[in-house]
Amino acid sequence: MTDAIAVTALSKTFGDRPALDGLDLTVAQGTVHGVLGPNGAGKTTAVRILTTLLRPTGGSASVAGHDVLRDPAAVRRRIGLVGQHAALDEGLDGRQNLDLFGRLHHLGARAAAHRAQELLERFSLADTGRMPVGRYSGGMRRRLDLAAGLITRPDVLFLDEPTTGLDPRGRGEVWEAVRSLAGEGTTVLLTTQYLEEADHLAGRVSVLDGGRRVAEGTPDELKARTGADRIDVVVRDAAQLTAAAAVVGAAVRAAHPVTDPDRRLVSAPVSDRMAALTATLRALEAAGIAAEDIALRRPTLDEVFLHLTGTAPRKDPA
Amino acid sequence: MTAPASPGLVTDTLIMTRRGFAHWARRPGAVATELIFPVMMLVMFVYFLGGGLAVEGGDYEDFLVPGILALTMAFGLEGTMVALTQDVERGLLDRFRSLPIVPSSFLVARSVIDMISSAASLLVMLVAGLLVGWRWHEGPVSALAAVGLLLLLRLAMLWAGIWLGLLAGRPELVQTIQILVWPVAFLSSVFTSPSTMPGWLGAIAEWNPMSATAAAVRDLFGNPSWASDAWAADHALLLAVAWPVLLLAVFVPLALHRWARLSDH
Numbered sequence A: 001m002t003d004a005i006a007v008t009a010l011s012k013t014f015g016d017r018p019a020l021d022g023l024d025l026t027v028a029q030g031t032v033h034g035v036l037g038p039n040g041a042g043k044t045t046a047v048r049i050l051t052t053l054l055r056p057t058g059g060s061a062s063v064a065g066h067d068v069l070r071d072p073a074a075v076r077r078r079i080g081l082v083g084q085h086a087a088l089d090e091g092l093d094g095r096q097n098l099d100l101f102g103r104l105h106h107l108g109a110r111a112a113a114h115r116a117q118e119l120l121e122r123f124s125l126a127d128t129g130r131m132p133v134g135r136y137s138g139g140m141r142r143r144l145d146l147a148a149g150l151i152t153r154p155d156v157l158f159l160d161e162p163t164t165g166l167d168p169r170g171r172g173e174v175w176e177a178v179r180s181l182a183g184e185g186t187t188v189l190l191t192t193q194y195l196e197e198a199d200h201l202a203g204r205v206s207v208l209d210g211g212r213r214v215a216e217g218t219p220d221e222l223k224a225r226t227g228a229d230r231i232d233v234v235v236r237d238a239a240q241l242t243a244a245a246a247v248v249g250a251a252v253r254a255a256h257p258v259t260d261p262d263r264r265l266v267s268a269p270v271s272d273r274m275a276a277l278t279a280t281l282r283a284l285e286a287a288g289i290a291a292e293d294i295a296l297r298r299p300t301l302d303e304v305f306l307h308l309t310g311t312a313p314r315k316d317p318a
Numbered sequence B: 001m002t003a004p005a006s007p008g009l010v011t012d013t014l015i016m017t018r019r020g021f022a023h024w025a026r027r028p029g030a031v032a033t034e035l036i037f038p039v040m041m042l043v044m045f046v047y048f049l050g051g052g053l054a055v056e057g058g059d060y061e062d063f064l065v066p067g068i069l070a071l072t073m074a075f076g077l078e079g080t081m082v083a084l085t086q087d088v089e090r091g092l093l094d095r096f097r098s099l100p101i102v103p104s105s106f107l108v109a110r111s112v113i114d115m116i117s118s119a120a121s122l123l124v125m126l127v128a129g130l131l132v133g134w135r136w137h138e139g140p141v142s143a144l145a146a147v148g149l150l151l152l153l154r155l156a157m158l159w160a161g162i163w164l165g166l167l168a169g170r171p172e173l174v175q176t177i178q179i180l181v182w183p184v185a186f187l188s189s190v191f192t193s194p195s196t197m198p199g200w201l202g203a204i205a206e207w208n209p210m211s212a213t214a215a216a217v218r219d220l221f222g223n224p225s226w227a228s229d230a231w232a233a234d235h236a237l238l239l240a241v242a243w244p245v246l247l248l249a250v251f252v253p254l255a256l257h258r259w260a261r262l263s264d265h
């Protein structure tokens, strides 16, 4: 079976600034693939090239078996796009928008109307009536935009930061929609800055930075790749946090333990889990620091991201 | 699921054009304003400016109305630009460009929508003209030919507007164009005789496409014109056809090229 998305040495230069700098990427059919990267990593640029909106400077890319440059029309028949910014006709209501896009997919009047109704219900927009999209809230707009990308149940769906600006309920609806699409066999490429989102939805994740892929794997593989497990110590008295950091750091031989004053937390990478646990317990006792909680854990994707790109990911607003 | 191949330019254009009708149906107030504005201009010019004009061989209404019709058609360029840049700004173009449609259908639909509204606007203005005392003195065939020439000018300016809109990309830049449109309008035979202007300005005014259409339309309606012995004035009818055709030959390819080049940015 051919890959749903195959990208080789893709580059795009704006002026003399490279936005993509030799990107390689393959996405297997029927999978959900996360593309993770900080601002300016080139996520949107990659999505725009794959959806035939932007011509690359070099390299090649094919989607659903068709080259984006040689046969853009064939690609457009098989994709759905939900861009980073809502692309809707603000002068029309939700139903009119979906109907328009359905007709432009050549569904026929009856089928387009039927599909519009189906999608409005699925995204809890059925009661918006004749309200023009210009008066929609951000979340409603986002959901309608997503619905517009799903009109034809595309073979490959591109979602560029689909949940940015949504409340938890809206996010849940988007996640639900993505999962059910994937269940029906649609390949989904999803860019996001929320690691939690990639962790939840994506089977594989590519981490982009500076227009290149700096890492790829399943979320678990990526977490394992950063190596170190971590020890988290929550101290009882916030005033002892700095002292605790020094003590824990020395005990596990970590150069820079991370502290979080809000949670009274010290966190440090460890190599030998059991040795680290005993050493930490002893050192804390010797220093007279009371711990409320001590835990060993795998690194989070946030820490992986930080490790790989040197940038902290955007914090999940939920 | 694979969407079917596009059935063609005509189908796609019709679907896109219906979108324009839906906009009108939703905003009847805006449509009315758009229709009334040129009528206001016509009435104001005839009543305020008309009295001070002495035109040999006719009433000033007969002289001014054809000029203002030509002016309105040329100014249609702004409306086209604004509509286009709004779609660009709203990201809607990205959606359309990612759909399996004939790519140029978006632009063709824009021109169909604008031509329909221009024809409606022209009709309303002609009625308003009759009400303020303007008359045509030749047969219906000539009158229809005059309307045809006016719409031809509109079509040419429309494609210039499409190209400029795609070039500007943002609604703010449209204002610059709106300011530039006025001197071009006054450097014509719409309000005054080019022979009263300083030498080279007069030459520009004689050769202004708007002057050609205005003069040809005056002829066809049997309305009075400026006396002029310039070649351009003698061949107004020829120029009223040649100018728009030339503009179309330039701006349609430019607009289509610009449209195709959107994928470079």
Ligand SMILES: Nc1ncnc2c1ncn2[C@@H]1O[C@H](COP(=O)(O)OP(=O)(O)OP(=O)(O)O)[C@@H](O)[C@H]1O
Pocket (backbone or CB within 6 Å): A014, A018, A019, A037, A038, A039, A040, A041, A042, A043, A044, A045, A046, A084, A193, B265
């Ligand atoms: N049309 C353009 N013209 C010039 N530069 C651009 C253009 N589009 C993107 N860039 C630049 O290319 C780089 C990559 O941008 P891109 O939008 O692909 O990043 P991103 O990963 O989507 O970022 P974000 O998370 O902020 O959406 C950035 O430096 C950006 O400034």
Ligand SMILES: [Mg+2]
Pocket (backbone or CB within 6 Å): A043, A044, A045, A084, A160
């Ligand atoms: Mg982006």
